Amino acid sequence: MTQVTAMLVMFVLYGMLPAAGLYLGYRGIKKVTAPKMLEYKAMPQLGYIPEKSLPIEVKTALNQINGKGEKLRVIYGDTNNDGKIDDKDTVNETYIMIQNLMDRHIPLAVADYRRLHDLDVGDGALADTTKIKHSNVTGKEALLDVLSTINTQFDDLLNASYHQDGQKLLATNRYLQQRFDNPIASTQIEHSSNQEIGNRDSGDATVSAIENPSNKGPKAEDIKL
Numbered sequence: 001m002t003q004v005t006a007m008l009v010m011f012v013l014y015g016m017l018p019a020a021g022l023y024l025g026y027r028g029i030k031k032v033t034a035p036k037m038l039e040y041k042a043m044p045q046l047g048y049i050p051e052k053s054l055p056i057e058v059k060t061a062l063n064q065i066n067g068k069g070e071k072l073r074v075i076y077g078d079t080n081n082d083g084k085i086d087d088k089d090t091v092n093e094t095y096i097m098i099q100n101l102m103d104r105h106i107p108l109a110v111a112d113y114r115r116l117h118d119l120d121v122g123d124g125a126l127a128d129t130t131k132i133k134h135s136n137v138t139g140k141e142a143l144l145d146v147l148s149t150i151n152t153q154f155d156d157l158l159n160a161s162y163h164q165d166g167q168k169l170l171a172t173n174r175y176l177q178q179r180f181d182n183p184i185a186s187t188q189i190e191h192s193s194n195q196e197i198g199n200r201d202s203g204d205a206t207v208s209a210i211e212n213p214s215n216k217g218p219k220a221e222d223i224k225l
Helices: 003-033 056-077 093-119 139-211
Strands: none
Touching: 056 093, 056 139, 093 139
């Protein structure tokens, strides 16, 4: 082994490997000790929020709004039912309202609360316990009121969509019943009329045979086996 090769081996063993180990260990410790971040996919404007910076009630309300808002965007945004929201869909006022709530009003409300939360140099209880001036609510209660109002509005929109689609199903069923019931009734009337005519003709033939008996009957050679 030459001197240069030996130096390279020493550099790898005592230089690069320890440095790589220290770097990987630092990354692992940082990942373990890093605060858990919250992500709301239907509201990307919220960004990543540290879990400890929001009360449990707020996180629960945001999770509910996130799920309902995602459904409402598809219901009111995908107007041509092709599975995606694009320029081919017709934008309506309800969809714009949903977009504004999720992209603007909710992120602003959460950001306002987090600023109140960060004003406290202690454990952040100021926004949860101190009443806002000229009001009877804390910062936490004010945020929950905003989220509750939006949550209720989303419930109303989902209920309205349910009943609207349900009425479409009922209308479809009424149309099909009218479409298929009438031909059946007509067919039954026609069948009854034909049966009555057939019975009347058979009766006339029977009367004629009784009044005019004939000795002509089938011959043996006419019967085919």
